[in-house]
Amino acid sequence: MSRLVSILAFLSISFCTYTPISGQWLETGFSLGASNYMGDLVEDHLAPNEYNPAFGIFGRYQMTPFISFRAYLNKLELSGSDSNNRSLGLRRRNLNFKTNVVELGFVNEISITPYSPREQKNALPYLYVGISGFYFNPQAEFQGTLYNLRPLGTEGQGNTVSGTKPYSAIALAVPFGIGFKWNLSSLVNVGIDFGMRITTTDYLDDVSGVYPNLELLAQQDPLAATLSFRGGEFDPSLNFADAQGNIRGNPDKPDWYFVGNIFVSINLTDEYGMEWNPEFRSFSDQPVPEKELFRYKPNLSKIKKKESDQKRKQIKKERLQKKKDREKMRKKKKKSRVSSKKSR
Numbered sequence: 501m502s503r504l505v506s507i508l509a510f511l512s513i514s515f516c517t518y519t520p521i522s523g524q525w526l527e528t529g530f531s532l533g534a535s536n537y538m539g540d541l542v543e544d545h546l547a548p549n550e551y552n553p554a555f556g557i558f559g560r561y562q563m564t565p566f567i568s569f570r571a572y573l574n575k576l577e578l579s580g581s582d583s584n585n586r587s588l589g590l591r592r593r594n595l596n597f598k599t600n601v602v603e604l605g606f607v608n609e610i611s612i613t614p615y616s617p618r619e620q621k622n623a624l625p626y627l628y629v630g631i632s633g634f635y636f637n638p639q640a641e642f643q644g645t646l647y648n649l650r651p652l653g654t655e656g657q658g659n660t661v662s663g664t665k666p667y668s669a670i671a672l673a674v675p676f677g678i679g680f681k682w683n684l685s686s687l688v689n690v691g692i693d694f695g696m697r698i699t700t701t702d703y704l705d706d707v708s709g710v711y712p713n714l715e716l717l718a719q720q721d722p723l724a725a726t727l728s729f730r731g732g733e734f735d736p737s738l739n740f741a742d743a744q745g746n747i748r749g750n751p752d753k754p755d756w757y758f759v760g761n762i763f764v765s766i767n768l769t770d771e772y773g774m775e776w777n778p779e780f781r782s783f784s785d786q787p788v789p790e791k792e793l794f795r796y797k798p799n800l801s802k803i804k805k806k807e808s809d810q811k812r813k814q815i816k817k818e819r820l821q822k823k824k825d826r827e828k829m830r831k832k833k834k835k836s837r838v839s840s841k842k843s844r
Contacts, residue, residue, distance in 0.1 A: 524561070524562060524563060524564075524769075525561075525562040525767050525768070525769050526559070526560070526561055526562075526767070526768040526769055527559070527560045527562070527689065527765045527766060527767045527768060528557070528558065528559045528560070528765060528766060528768060529557070529558055529560075529689070529763050529764050529765025529766060530555070530556065530557050530558075530763065530764060531554075531555060531556045531557075531558065531572075531574075531761035531762065531763035531764075532553075532554075532555050532761065532762055532763075533553075533554045533555070533759060533760045533761035533762060534551045534552065534553065534554055534759075534760050535551070535552050535553070535554040535576040535577060535578060535601075535757060535758060535759050535760075536550055536551050536552070536578070536757065536758045537550060537578040537579065537580050537704060537705070537755065537756070537757045537758070538755065538756040538757065538758070539580060539702070539704055539705045539707070539753075539755035539756065540702070540705055540707040540708065540748075540749035540750055540753075540755070541580035541581060541582055541584075541585075541595060541596070541597065541705050541707060542580055542584070542585075543584070543585040543586060543587055543590060546758060547580065547581075547584045549584065550578075550579050550580055550581070550584065552576065552577035552578060552579060553576070553577060554574060554575070554576035554577070554759050554760075554761065555574070555575055555576075556572050556573055556574035556575065556576075556603075556761070557572065557573055558570055558571065558572035558573070558763070558765075559571050559572075560609075560765065562615060565611065565614035565615055565616055566610065566611045566614055566615075567608070567609070567610060567611070568608075568609045568611070568615070568626075569606070569607070569608055569609070570606070570607050570609055570628070570630075571604075571605070571606050572603075572604075572605050572606075572607075573602075573603070573604050574601075574602070574603040574605070574759065575600070575601070575602055575603075576600075576601050576603070576757075576759060577598065577599070577600055577601070578598065578599050578601055578636075578704060578757055579596075579597065579598040579599070580596065580597055580705055581595075581596035581597075582594050582595050582596065583596070591734065592731050592734050592735055592738065593730070593731060593734075593748075594730040594731055594733055594734040595640070595705075595707060595730055596640055596641065597638045597639065597640050597649065597704075597705045597706055597707075598638070598639055598640075598641075598646075599636045599637055599638045599639060599704060599705075600636070600637060601634050601635065601636050601757070602634060602635045603632050603633070603634040603673070603697075604632060604633055604634070605630055605631065605632030605633075605673075605675050606630050606631060606632070607628045607629060607630030607631075607632075607675055608628065608629060608630055609626045609627070609628040609679070610626060610627050610628070611624060611625070611626040612624075612625045612626060612627070613625065615681065615683070616683075624680065624681040624682065624683070624691075625678065625679070625680050626678070626679050626680075626681065627676075627677075627678055627679075628675070628676065628677055628678075628679065628693070628695065629674070629675070629676040630674070630675050630676075631672065631673070631674060631675070632672070632673045632674075632675050632697065633670060633671070633672050633673070634670070634671060634672075634673060634697075634699075635669055635670050636669060636671070636701075636704055637650065637669060638650060638703065638704065638705060638706040640706070640727050642723075642726065642727060647723065647727060649706040649727060650666060650667065650669060650703075650706065651666070652721060652723060652724035652727060652728075653666060653717075653721075653724055654706055654724055654727055654728035655708065655709050655710070655711070655712055655728065655748060656712030656713070656717060659717070659720055659721070667701065667703040667708075668701070671699050671700050671701035672699070672700045673697040673698060673699045673700065673757075674697065674698045675695050675696070675697050675759075676695060676696060676698075677693055677694050677695025677696060678693065678694060678695075679691055679692060679693030679694070679695075680692055680693070686767065687766060687767050688764070688765075688766060688767075689764070689765045689766075689767070690762075690763065690764050690765075691762075691763050691765075692760070692761065692762050692763070693760070693761055693763070694758075694759075694760045695758070695759055695760075696756055696757070696758055697756060697757050697758075697759070698754065698756055699754050699755050699756065699757070700754060701754060701755060702749065702750075702751055702753070702754050702755055703755070704755035704757065705749075705755060707748055707749035708748070708749045708750075708751045709747075709748060709749060709751050710745055710746060710747055710748050711728065711729060711743040711744055711745060711746050711748050712728065712744070713744055714728060714729050714740035714741075714743060714744055715740055715741070715744070718740065725740065728748075729743045731743065
């Protein structure tokens with residue numbers, strides 16, 4: 501919770517200390533990428549075979565050349581399995597899960613170099629941090645069917661076995677990461693970003709604490725007991741009595757997830773920014789700038805190269821023409837001499 505308070509304070513300071521200057525833009529776009537998970541079913545870091553698709557939409561307000569705010573909505577999938585682990589003890593636990601995640605977030609982006617749609621940049625790096633809320637619903641496959649795990653209470657939640665309430669399907673997260681952005685023109689941007697989410701839940705994978713009284717759980721709900729303890733599927737010698745009270749997960753470490761995206765966005769304001777649009781004048785208390793001072797600045801190096809190429813072609817053409825003229829003149833003189841001899 502202290503992390504969330506710090507993030508909110510940072511965002512508030514960024515906004516409140518802003519001094520309006522020229523150069524503000526609105527943009528909207530979409531993203532496609534991949535997601536992965538870090539939690540109780542992962543031994544080390546991100547499992548290479550657990551990357552899943554992610555996509556989203558977003559809107560961005562470029563407040564200054566260095567500061568922007570982005571709101572986004574992502575839909576992604578996370579999954580994990582003990583079968584990926586090297587440890588025999590973890591593989592014997594034999595748990596797995598998958599969940600769809602719908603994430604709504606708000607982040608503050610800090611550009612390392614200034615951004616302006618008036619100037620084409622090869623790469624604009626930025627850092628971001630913010631806050632998000634998300635919905636998740638962990639599921640597990642058993643005999644070819646996917647079952648929702650939260651209603652079952654695989655660790656005794658929501659029934660008389662433990663007397664605890666079910667965990668919430670909605671949680672908060674702190675998204676942070678790094679990105680790179682290219683403005684192809686005054687209208688179109690493309691980019692990539694990589695970020696982690698520190699969540700406030702340890703139940704993304706439905707694994708957190710210890711095994712409940714599995715025999716009692718089996719009496720109330722056989723399916724819940726079966727999906728709580730799956731060691732017997734890996735090793736038939738393991739049974740409910742061996743697992744009761746043993747550690748099933750680590751409640752002291754919340755789950756994380758990763759999202760990496762490629763995005764395309766369109767600037768909703770022209771290259772002059774928001775200052776010349778009456779709808780957006782409330783964003784700035786400065787006088788309306790003169791447009792002529794803020795024309796879109798094309799890539800000068802490309803223009804110079806193009807001009808240089810054109811100049812070389814022109815010189816080459818002129819040299820070729822001079823050569824033809826000399827050859828024509830030489831033939832004319834030769835013809836004139838021949839005619840003179842004949843006249844004699």
